[in-house]
Amino acid sequence: MNVADAIRKRYSCREYHDRQIEQEKLDTIIEAARLAPSAKNLQDWRFVIITKKETRQMLVKAANNQQFLGQAAAIIVACSNSDHVMTCGQQIAPIDVAIALEHIALQATELGLATCWIGSFFPEKVRKILDIPSNINVIELMALGYPADQQPELKREPANNIACLEKWIF
Numbered sequence: 001m002n003v004a005d006a007i008r009k010r011y012s013c014r015e016y017h018d019r020q021i022e023q024e025k026l027d028t029i030i031e032a033a034r035l036a037p038s039a040k041n042l043q044d045w046r047f048v049i050i051t052k053k054e055t056r057q058m059l060v061k062a063a064n065n066q067q068f069l070g071q072a073a074a075i076i077v078a079c080s081n082s083d084h085v086m087t088c089g090q091q092i093a094p095i096d097v098a099i100a101l102e103h104i105a106l107q108a109t110e111l112g113l114a115t116c117w118i119g120s121f122f123p124e125k126v127r128k129i130l131d132i133p134s135n136i137n138v139i140e141l142m143a144l145g146y147p148a149d150q151q152p153e154l155k156r157e158p159a160n161n162i163a164c165l166e167k168w169i170f
């Protein structure tokens with residue numbers, strides 16, 4: 001699968017098969033995150049991969065009871081130990097983690113897996129469940145598993161609503 005196909009085939013999957021993910025596939029997915037770019041190449045991301053059913057159920061509760069999260073064979077908890085702010089005023093942690101997570105999502109798609117970003121969760125609850133130290137930011141979760149649904153049609157704005165040439169025209 002080429003990158004363009006993976007981009008088109010990725011979608012937010014909210015129904016998963018009860019099927020374990022092969023260790024080789026998990027390794028390939030983590031490698032995709034490892035190779036992502038980061039500000040100053042700090043690579044300050046940390047990923048905790050949760051596969052135990054009882055821990056996944058605890059994370060469901062920390063994520064507003066989104067039940068599909070408990071169905072997914074794995075939940076990736078993406079953290080950062082950076083509070084660095086760039087000259088542009090933006091924090092690097094959420095940006096770097098987001099890039100790595102989207103690498104994960106696209107790599108997973110190529111491997112026949114599906115993902116869903118999870119921003120609706122309480123970081124302090126996740127921290128407690130996983131013993132994450134107080135100096136580490138829990139940035140985002142991602143469900144990962146074999147899809148049991150079909151990809152819906154992607155609803156997106158036309159290109160000229162979101163991009164323009166040379167000068168701001170919006």
Ligand SMILES: Cc1cc2nc3c(=O)[nH]c(=O)nc-3n(C[C@H](O)[C@H](O)[C@H](O)COP(=O)(O)O)c2cc1C
Pocket residue numbers: 010011012013014066116117118119120121154155
């Ligand atoms: C940062 C971020 C947080 C999200 N959080 C959630 C979430 O908590 N629960 C959920 O079901 N979907 C979540 N989504 C998925 C979005 O709803 C989804 O990406 C969007 O509707 C576009 O659909 P698609 O991913 O299928 O293309 C999140 C997506 C992003 C990028």
